[in-house]
Amino acid sequence: MKRMSEKDDSVVVRGLRDVAAGESKLSYPDPNGSLYYVGYNIDDIIDRTVYEEVAYLLIHKKLPKMQELDKLRTELVSEMKLPNPILKSIKTTPINCLPMDVLRTEVSHLGEYDPERKVFSEPANMRRAVRLIAQVPTIVATLYRSRREEFVPVPKKEFGLVQNFLYMLKGTFPDASAVKVMHRLMTLHVDHGFNASTFAARVTASTNSDMYSAVTSAIGTLKGPLHGGASEKVMEMLDDIYFEDKVEEYIQGLLDDKKKIMGFGHRVYKAQDPRTKHLRGIVEDFCEGFATSYLYDKCKKIEKIVYDRKKIYPNVDFYAAVAMDALGVSKEFFPLIFASSRIVGWVAHILEQYEDAVLLRPSQKYVGELGRLFVPMGLR
Ligand code: ACO
Numbered sequence: 001m002k003r004m005s006e007k008d009d010s011v012v013v014r015g016l017r018d019v020a021a022g023e024s025k026l027s028y029p030d031p032n033g034s035l036y037y038v039g040y041n042i043d044d045i046i047d048r049t050v051y052e053e054v055a056y057l058l059i060h061k062k063l064p065k066m067q068e069l070d071k072l073r074t075e076l077v078s079e080m081k082l083p084n085p086i087l088k089s090i091k092t093t094p095i096n097c098l099p100m101d102v103l104r105t106e107v108s109h110l111g112e113y114d115p116e117r118k119v120f121s122e123p124a125n126m127r128r129a130v131r132l133i134a135q136v137p138t139i140v141a142t143l144y145r146s147r148r149e150e151f152v153p154v155p156k157k158e159f160g161l162v163q164n165f166l167y168m169l170k171g172t173f174p175d176a177s178a179v180k181v182m183h184r185l186m187t188l189h190v191d192h193g194f195n196a197s198t199f200a201a202r203v204t205a206s207t208n209s210d211m212y213s214a215v216t217s218a219i220g221t222l223k224g225p226l227h228g229g230a231s232e233k234v235m236e237m238l239d240d241i242y243f244e245d246k247v248e249e250y251i252q253g254l255l256d257d258k259k260k261i262m263g264f265g266h267r268v269y270k271a272q273d274p275r276t277k278h279l280r281g282i283v284e285d286f287c288e289g290f291a292t293s294y295l296y297d298k299c300k301k302i303e304k305i306v307y308d309r310k311k312i313y314p315n316v317d318f319y320a321a322v323a324m325d326a327l328g329v330s331k332e333f334f335p336l337i338f339a340s341s342r343i344v345g346w347v348a349h350i351l352e353q354y355e356d357a358v359l360l361r362p363s364q365k366y367v368g369e370l371g372r373l374f375v376p377m378g379l380r
Helices: 051-060 066-078 084-091 099-113 122-147 161-170 176-188 196-206 211-222 230-241 244-256 274-287 293-310 316-326 331-356
Strands: 027-030 034-037
Touching (some): 034 051, 051 066, 051 122, 051 161, 066 122, 084 099, 084 122, 099 122, 099 331, 122 211, 161 176, 176 316, 196 211, 196 331, 211 331, 230 244, 230 316, 244 293, 274 316
Antiparallel strands (some): 027 034
């Protein structure tokens, strides 16, 4: 009997590490520690733009003029409402369902109520992209409030998408500092090259499947603890450590057991993740005076120990977890907040993939046997 691997000389790149699976003009995570959105370094735009402006940049590949931004903001807010069957489905979902599972299901469910579901034109897909950017946060806020048996506020016309999102999550008008933190947090999560969830979305889109199916693939991929699920695990770790003076022992224990420290390491960056300094800054400013400031001190200690032992830096999920905690979001919803902004990157990549019009279908290196002798059921 022969083994295929003896003659198959295809080269396998494990984990597709450093493989360029396509071209994109959307974002560039530079391994040396910078991140660009459509050519703009995030360091230059993070304090000078709002989230909706960056969303415009990603889906139109240019910065908006004031009128264009106002128009998008109005469209987004008016599209935040959900069809009644979706609202009902979210509100009646069993309490033991994981929030990410509900989000994945309801985005798929939304596809059934798309007002243009038989139209696959470029303008229809652009309108669909805007609807999804608006509706994902509403699904998240509706679930968040329903789980607490609290009323779900109706979005307000005078607020933008981010302010409405916070208002719908919390049920009270958010103060200006919380809105600013949310704009920055969401902007920092908008897009990140061919990350795993975006790649999953592009694979689905490459079959010319619809945008809801592609986003559903992305959400299922983001859920994993090696990707967007890491922020929730970071918070579990911070809760677990409990006393700041136990940090060293706890982290050493994980490293000695060859366990991964959640919120650390990155496939692309050889230097520090460029989002970390901004998130660290957000946490430092925002947590000051809050009950959660002790978390920041724990984080700084963890960061130092992990760097000293492994020369690994925190990734986006580490300080984002503390920022979301300071905003009063409970940890099982952290990946859903991530999805509520990454939806921008997903739809932008789906639109780009439709333009590219090529099926993403890699090959494999088959390492099993060939020519095995078939034994009928009765003789096995
Ligand atoms: N804790 C401890 N050691 C780590 C960590 C970590 N978080 N991350 C990487 N390493 C070590 C590995 O053990 C390995 O060491 P070795 O060479 O001595 O065996 C080396 O660094 C390389 O790690 P890989 O796992 O090969 O790196 P890879 O690129 O495959 O994985 C990943 C990247 C998945 C992000 C990894 O760093 C990880 O699991 N981190 C924890 C989970 C996490 O925070 N995920 C969020 C990522 S950001 C995002 O998706 C939004």
